[in-house]
Amino acid sequence: MSISLGGVCEPGTTRVNKTGGWRTFRPVFDYDKCIKCKLCELLCPDMAVFPRDDGFFEFDYDYCKGCGICANECPTEAIDMVLEEK
């Protein structure tokens, strides 16, 4: 593949730029504590939290950089930041 003049490309290239590999800590839900308040989804800067049909949420680990904002802001401390292991 050769690069175009000025790096002009089709939109949507961020999808293939999987930033999950940058992560040191991974967020993990404790669904017993989750009150479905949606704050984690709203505050995620990478849109890496998405809703499930049952009202709970899940992480998209392909794009979650492990910044921990969700865990920090969760009012019921339902999100743990767990060290990634090789």
Place this chain on the structure above:
Amino acid sequence: MTVIRTLDKDKMSVAEGSYAVAHAVKICRPNVISAYPITPQTHIVEDLSQFMADGEISNCEYITVESEFSALSALVGSAAAGARCYSATTSQGLELMHEVLFNMSGMRLPVVMTIANRAVSAPINIWNDHQDSISQRDTGWIQMYAEDLQESSDMTAQAYKVAEDKDVMMPAMTCMDGFILSHVYEPLVLLEQDLVDEYLPPYEPEYTLDPKNPLTFGAFADPTAYTEFRYLQQQAMDNALPKIEEAANEFYEIFGRYYGGLIDEYETEDADIILMAMGSLVGTIRDVVDKLRAKGIKVGLLKVRTFRPFPAEAIRNAIKGARVVVALDKNISLGLNEGALFTETKASLYNTKIDVPIVGRMIGHGGRDIPVKTIEDIVEEAKGIISSGINTESKYADLKEDLL
């Protein structure tokens, strides 16, 4: 070929430098103009906004903005949408654009911008030197310096021609000395629409922003590709060297005026001493050369018209026969105590067999006048360097010791 002016008296008028440039911009048929007024560039954008108000520029948007950062940012978007764009600035305004200058060249958008060269703060100084544009030399913009009003005007069309060339596609700065050129009235020929239309074809961008066919400009490049973008930009600069020569020659064929392409040589063929400079200072040196040649002193002038891309080969060929070369700079690299033209000319001789002593003299900073006498003194000093051998010293030529 040296400077040629075939000036038809019937076509001549007397105009201010800023008006001549604004008129040239109008004749180049821009689609978007965005600029923030700053002394001494103000008259250019005033004249352009008057043209807009009078309906003299068709198919053009004039965007008024709150800062130079916004002025150039607006043009990044406009140029990406396929518009031929123009802006003008100087000094602090140009420094405020610094970040966007890189974006513009990285996205390969061939915008043309006039710089009415002025000193930078602090202390605040509105008069002319070249510190503002020289400080932006690594941003990937083509930089050309005009000697007088006619050249400032004609350079605008030439800059579009080079910048928009498919093998170049890089933005260009046309630099004119603030006040010395921007606020001076001289007899000149204002660019004619029919001739410019023949010279400068409409801008046809490779890619354009279009809602029906969405594209991403200026996207993310990680370490696996970023280097290659810089490499391609350098390649574009290399391509610009012959294109600038071609643009000057083609301009001569259509308009009958020629100022040199990358450089211009005056009385250099048998010169022992060659003075090199950029901008309006070249005009003063031209007169000094005439005066000293009449006295039998073998002195010549090398006008550096294009500073980026740096015409190293052309400069080497021009100075190789001299016994001493003096580079006169209206800028300083602080901490190096050298002007840019001196440093880069010196560097261009490294690893070549050309062994010409070259000295740097910084001069005319913050608008200090450069009288003929000062240049004559520099020539006198250069004569001493010939007899004493190699001397690569760089210093201020017009320092007032009593103020220190």
